[in-house]
Structures are given as C-alpha cells and as structure tokens.
Amino acid sequence: MTSLSIQRPDDWHVHLRDGAALASVVRFTAERFGRAIVMPNLSPAVTSVDLAAAYRKRIVASLAPGTRFDPLMTLYLTDATSPQEIALATACGFIYGVKLYPAGATTHSNAGVTDISRAYPALARMEETGMRLLVHGETPHADVDVFDRETHFIDSVLAPLVARFPKLKVVLEHITTSHAVEFVAAARPGVAATITPQHLLHNRNAIFSGGIRPHYYCLPILKRERDRQALLAAATGGNPRFFLGTDSAPHERAAKESSCGCAGMFTAHAGIELYAEVFEQAGRLDRLQSFASHFGADFYGLPRHVDTITLINEPWVPPKSYDFGNGTLVPYRGGEAIGWRLADKGIA
Ligand code: NCD
Ligand code: ZN
Numbered sequence: 001m002t003s004l005s006i007q008r009p010d011d012w013h014v015h016l017r018d019g020a021a022l023a024s025v026v027r028f029t030a031e032r033f034g035r036a037i038v039m040p041n042l043s044p045a046v047t048s049v050d051l052a053a054a055y056r057k058r059i060v061a062s063l064a065p066g067t068r069f070d071p072l073m074t075l076y077l078t079d080a081t082s083p084q085e086i087a088l089a090t091a092c093g094f095i096y097g098v099k100l101y102p103a104g105a106t107t108h109s110n111a112g113v114t115d116i117s118r119a120y121p122a123l124a125r126m127e128e129t130g131m132r133l134l135v136h137g138e139t140p141h142a143d144v145d146v147f148d149r150e151t152h153f154i155d156s157v158l159a160p161l162v163a164r165f166p167k168l169k170v171v172l173e174h175i176t177t178s179h180a181v182e183f184v185a186a187a188r189p190g191v192a193a194t195i196t197p198q199h200l201l202h203n204r205n206a207i208f209s210g211g212i213r214p215h216y217y218c219l220p221i222l223k224r225e226r227d228r229q230a231l232l233a234a235a236t237g238g239n240p241r242f243f244l245g246t247d248s249a250p251h252e253r254a255a256k257e258s259s260c261g262c263a264g265m266f267t268a269h270a271g272i273e274l275y276a277e278v279f280e281q282a283g284r285l286d287r288l289q290s291f292a293s294h295f296g297a298d299f300y301g302l303p304r305h306v307d308t309i310t311l312i313n314e315p316w317v318p319p320k321s322y323d324f325g326n327g328t329l330v331p332y333r334g335g336e337a338i339g340w341r342l343a344d345k346g347i348a
Contacts, residue, residue, distance in 0.1 A: 002313040003343065004285060008305035009272055009292035011036040013134070013173050013194045013245030015264065016059060016071070018042050020325035023062045025250050028268035030069035032342060034305045037134070037245070040076035040099055041108040047076045049088045052095055072096040072300075074134060078111050079118040083125035090129035096300060097134040097171070098126060102153070105140040106219040107249070107263055112136075116157050123161070127168040132300070134171045137180065138220050147204070150220050151179045159183070162191060171299070174199065174247045176220040178230035184241055185234070192299050194245025195235045197274035198265050198332065203228045214256045215330050218249065219263040235275075235291055236284040243296035246271045252327040267332045269318055274332075276311050276340040310343035 011033040016022050029036050038059065040046030046055055052073040059071045074097045075081070075089050081098070089095040100119070101112030113119050126133060137158055138149035154172075162170060172184055172193045184193040196218075204222040207213055216222065234242045248271060249264030256262055267274060272292060279288040297304045315337040321328040 003310055004276065004288070004313070005308045005310045006289040007293040008034040008307050008309050009244060010034055010296050010305075011246050011248075011268075011271060012171070012243055012296040012300075013037055013039065013196075013247050014268065014271075015039045015041070015247070015249040017250060018055070018058065021250065021252075022059065024322065024324045024329075025248075025266070025268060026059060026062050027064060027067075029248070029271060030063055030067050032268075032272045032309065034068070034307075035070040035072050035302070037097060038071045038073055040074045041101065041106075043108050045076040045078070045108060045111045046074070047078055047081065047111065048085060049075070049092050049095065052089075053092070056094055074099045076101070076111065077113055077119055077122060077133075079114055081119065081122040083121050086122050086125040086131055087129060090126075090131045095131075097132040098122070099134045099136070101136045102138060102140050102157075105136050105138045105149075107251075109136070109140075116161060120164075123165055123168060127165045130169065132169040132171060134173055136219075137172050137175070146221055147223060150175070150177050154180060154183050162187060169299075173245060174220060175231065175234075176223045177227045181230045181234045181242075185239060187241075192241045192243065192295075193234075194247075194296075195231055195242055196245060196247045196265075197267050197271075197278065198222065198247075199228065199231050200235055200278045201274065214258070214261040215265065215332070217256070217261060217263055218247065218265045221263075232278070232282055236279055236282045236287055238287055238290060240290070240295040240298060242291065243299065244275060244292045245296075250324060250329045252324055253321065253330050254327065256330065265332050266322075266329050269322065269331050270333065270338050272309065273311065273338050273340040273342060276313075277338065280313070280339065311340045312343050313339065314341055315339055316341045
C-alpha cells in the first residue's frame with residue numbers, strides 16, 4: 001500500500017449550490033480542500049457584494065463545527081455590473097474573482113453578458129484593482145458547433161480581450177481543447193487555466209458508450225482524445241499556468257436523467273482522489289502537489305497551505321447515489337472503484 005502526503009490542495013472552481021443542496025454537498029469539498037473558488041451561478045445570480053456576503057455566510061453556516069475551510073467568493077458579471085461594484089468587490093476582502101458567463105452558455109447563465117463590449121467599464125476597473133476575471137469560455141450561438149464553442153470563443157472574444165486589457169488577470173476555466181492549452185501556454189503573463197478531472201479522464205466517447213449517458217454531460221462538453229492528451233500534458237507538465245479546478249456541479253438525479261438533462265458532473269466526493277489517479281497513470285505523481293496545492297494559490301496571490309492531506313493507493317467504491325436536498329444525486333464513478341482514497345475519510 002502506497003501513500004502520498006501533499007500540502008492541502010484548493011479547488012479553484014466549484015459549484016456549492018444553496019439551501020438544502022449546499023448542506024448536502026459542502027462537506028465533500030471542505031474535507032479535501034482548504035479553499036475553493038465558489039461559482040456565483042445561483043438563481044438569482046450572485047451579482048452584488050451584498051449577495052456574495054450573504055451567500056458566504058450561508059456556506060460557513062452549513063459547515064460542520066470545527067471545519068477549516070475558506071470559501072472564496074465570486075461575483076457574477078452582467079451587462080449592468082458597474083465599476084463601482086467592482087471597486088467594492090475588490091475592497092471587501094472576500095471576493096476573489098468576477099465570473100463571465102456568456103449569456104446562454106450554461107446552467108443559470110441567462111443573466112450573463114450578452115456582448116463583451118457591455119462589460120468594458122467593469123473590466124477596465126478590474127484591470128486597475130487587480131480583480132481576476134474567471135471565464136466560461138464558450139460561444140453559445142446556435143450556428144457554432146457545440147464541440148467548437150471553446151475554440152470559437154478563444155479566437156473571437158478571449159484573445160482580443162486579453163490584448164485590450166493587458167494587465168487584467170484572467171483564468172480560462174475548465175479548459176477542454178488542445179487549442180485552449182496552446183492559447184494559455186503562449187498567452188501574456190497573467191493568463192491561466194483550470195482543468196477538471198473528467199476532462200483528464202475521458203473523451204467524448206464516454207457520453208455515448210453503449211447508450212446516452214447523461215452523467216457524463218457537462219459544459220464545456222468532453223472533447224476528442226487528442227484534446228484529452230493535450231490537457232493531460234498541460235496538467236502534468238509542471239507549467240504554473242495550469243491548476244486544479246474540479247467544476248464539481250451537482251444536479252438532482254431527475255434533472256440529469258431527463259429528455260433535456262442539465263449539464264454538470266458531481267466529482268467533489270473524490271475531488272482530489274481522481275487527480276491522483278490521473279497523475280499516477282501519467283507517471284507524474286511527483287507533480288500532483290504543485291498542480292493541486294501550489295500553482296493556483298500562487299496565481300491568486302494567496303499563501304500555500306502548511307498542513308497536509310494523505311492519499312492512499314487503495315481502491316474504494318463511492319455509493320451509487322448521495323442525498324441531495326430532498327432528492328438524490330448520482331456521483332461520478334458511483335458504484336465503480338476509484339484507485340485512491342483520502343486517509344481517515346474513506347467512503348464518506
Ligand atoms: C455548471 C453548473 O451546473 O452549474 N455545469 C457544468 O456543466 N459545468 C455550470 C458551468 O460551470 O458551466
Ligand atoms: Zn462550473
């Protein structure tokens with residue numbers, strides 16, 4: 001039995017939801033990660049500092065007593081976000097990023113930005129104050145093929161944006177293509193990306209293996225094998241621009257197993273274990289700690305954690321479902337073995 005101790009990691013992109021759903025899932029993230037960048041796509045969206053403060057309180061209140069977990073809050077960018085709100089967000093001390101959802105791109109993105117030029121005043125203030133822009137990088141237009149949406153967005157929106165605001169700190173979130181890897185690797189300083197476990201473990205065949213598999217549907221959608229290979233090389237390559245972000249996105253079972261199922265995969269129950277599997281398969285376990293625990297903190301200008309977690313190279317089988325508010329959710333790999341487990345936590 002092999003074990004591996006690493007400095008405590010952080011999750012730089014997670015959906016914790018709200019209310020009873022929040023209470024059901026937050027522990028999975030808090031058990032593993034010291035901090036997490038919490039997505040603001042609630043309904044209604046977290047569009048102001050006041051709403052973010054209230055949401056943060058609800059997250060903290062839902063943690064088990066004694067849990068040391070710091071939710072890093074984000075603001076949801078809209079056409080109407082004012083430079084003043086950006087200044088307030090930067091000054092408040094608990095907001096770490098402003099999230100750009102192109103309107104219509106994904107779950108609860110209807111209040112998102114309809115045309116990037118509408119956000120220029122807010123982006124200019126973010127560039128000034130050092131507030132980070134977190135990007136869902138997809139063009140949601142009907143005439144752009146769903147598999148090309150990330151590439152289209154990078155070329156038509158992101159590349160010009162990064163040039164127009166040369167000091168703006170940008171995280172291209174949950175990247176899925178070799179094009180995104182190349183763009184981020186070659187971009188000016190201040191541009192980084194997060195990578196999810198599912199995009200490292202699967203290509204798009206997983207969505208159609210033996211039938212249609214709604215629990216492998218997330219956005220941006222899984223891509224080709226050559227894209228997965230590029231993501232793997234980026235994650236395990238030691239480049240500090242690429243770091244961990246699970247994009248764990250729980251939905252009630254019925255909302256996924258439906259004639260029009262929601263996008264999002266729940267991975268928080270194995271949020272670090274799955275990356276250990278990936279890095280082991282790549283023969284690069286020695287680089288898991290920098291990807292999971294160093295590069296994100298460094299990019300955000302936050303201290304690395306001094307405490308550690310221990311992972312044990314021993315299979316465990318997650319349950320086929322977890323309670324989720326009044327319903328249930330189907331976790332990634334439920335009923336199937338995962339090669340690494342968290343010491344002292346086991347099968348939660
Ligand atoms: C996310 C969700 O469900 O909130 N879904 C997903 O497929 N990743 C939204 C998002 O991050 O796109
Ligand atoms: Zn997400």
